Amino acid sequence: MNAVEKHIPIIFNPSENRENQYISILVQGMEEKGFEVSSLDDFLSSSSHFQSIRLVHLNWFENLDEGSNATMWKSFFRKISAVLLIKGGGKKLVWTMHNRLSHEKGSGKLSGILVKLLLKSVDTIVVHCSATEAILRGQKLNYSGEILNIPHPHFIGTYGPELKGSTGSSEVLKLLFLGAVKPYKNLELLIRVCREFGDAVQLTIAGKASSKDYADELHQLAEGNTSIQLELGFVEDRRIPELIGASDLLALPYDLRSSLNSGTVILAFSYARTVICPKIGTIDELGEQQGEVFTYSYISESEHEVKLREAIAGACEEKRQDPAALLEKGRKMKEYVRRENDPDIAIERLDRLYRKLLS
Structure with missing residues (x-):
């Protein structure tokens, strides 16, 4: 100028x-x-x-x-x-x-x-x-x-440098939900499905809850399960690379009736992690790169539960066969958003x- x-x-x-x-x-x-x-x-x-x-x-x-x-x-x-x-x-x-x-x-x-x-x-x-x-x-x-x-x-470097982590060395699938904790994000469903996998899946939910009542509801659902960690408060920027770096991928079971775009999906890619996510607009926009994410569509809530369970099982199996496979998907998605976003x-x-x- x-x-x-x-x-x-x-x-x-x-x-x-x-x-x-x-x-x-x-x-x-x-x-x-x-x-x-x-x-x-x-x-x-x-x-x-x-x-x-x-x-x-x-x-x-x-x-x-x-x-x-x-x-x-x-x-x-x-x-x-x-x-x-x-x-x-x-x-x-x-x-x-x-x-x-x-x-x-x-x-x-x-x-x-x-x-x-x-x-x-x-x-x-x-x-x-x-x-x-x-x-x-x-x-x-x-x-x-x-x-x-x-x-x-994209958010590459926005919240600090990428932290590599060491998730590939463990057989446990480490899932992360990151973002505002609200009912439309189907977190009750995510907790319920993850409980079925026992010690094979660890889930962390990090973000500020929309209300105390909703936070209490999620705590009750996760009660007694040491594989589910809830951090229901404001997540400081400096912690975002740490949380993502400690995960294999992000699980974002959004409601297809309302969701179109997800900045959290772009955030995950920016820090070299792929996602489990329904085929919202952000995912559909990926074109051929959808092969690097675990995505699905559903019509009913019961079908959503089935598809989410299948996606988590698929990620577990892919990590079991190749401990570095999920991280490689994340690296590819980071290069994709570096170029396209x-x-x-x-x-x-x-x-x-x-x-x-x-x-």
Whole structure:
């Protein structure tokens, strides 16, 4: 950027997230491209700031605060008002569609209303996989506007250096679930299936639980089984390479009804681990590389249990036959995302999009 060129004020929301470095990667990249990034909370800080903002980019905006009915409705009306204010003020609006539906069951209908308003209001929708575009163009949403597909940025080195670990020297299959601990991620199912394998499988679940009640439920399910370790609190960045390095692969039994993209899948690949994961959009986007992951589809909850059990059994057998096989899959996936999910690709495409919309 020329030294005399002014920074372009935009809103990128959220502008920071201590639990997800996806945001910091993109915000830092856009700032290096010459954009001055603020959060939506700063939108009305002053009339001059409001007037200076010409573009707003929203992420996970359809998700509502479910702390109570009162906070959910307050969150809903606040977000409706924000969209109307953005458009009424003549601002360009970009929305990244991360998931098929809101993950939160209680606020699903209100979230759906927000999505419909966004579909009518946005100038461009950013997606991270072709499956999202297909849903947007489908009969249910029937969106006909502009869609920009950009690769989800990888996290190689973001949380510190990769730790090699020594999991290949053990016959025990070491599984890790990493991320926000919420009911839609089917962790009850994962615990139940892993218990069936006895000492042959060790499972660690690490992440902040959505509520004390849900944490208590998971502790009860894991009670008495020393092969299941629960670390249900905020995971500091420095611990992420350690947790991944101590695992053979990540087990992520997401709900196909709501999940489309997974940053945790990209995180696993970034630290040279493959995954067990249903065929969500992130997995489907891998093409021929799907042979390096343990993936499956299902229609019912009972079929999900069968397919998850088969995937874990398959990983156990592959490690038994070749102790280095799973780690080799992980190494291949790291090289894949290094090439295909370079953050510079996403940042460059967002830069072009923003400048086109503002021209």
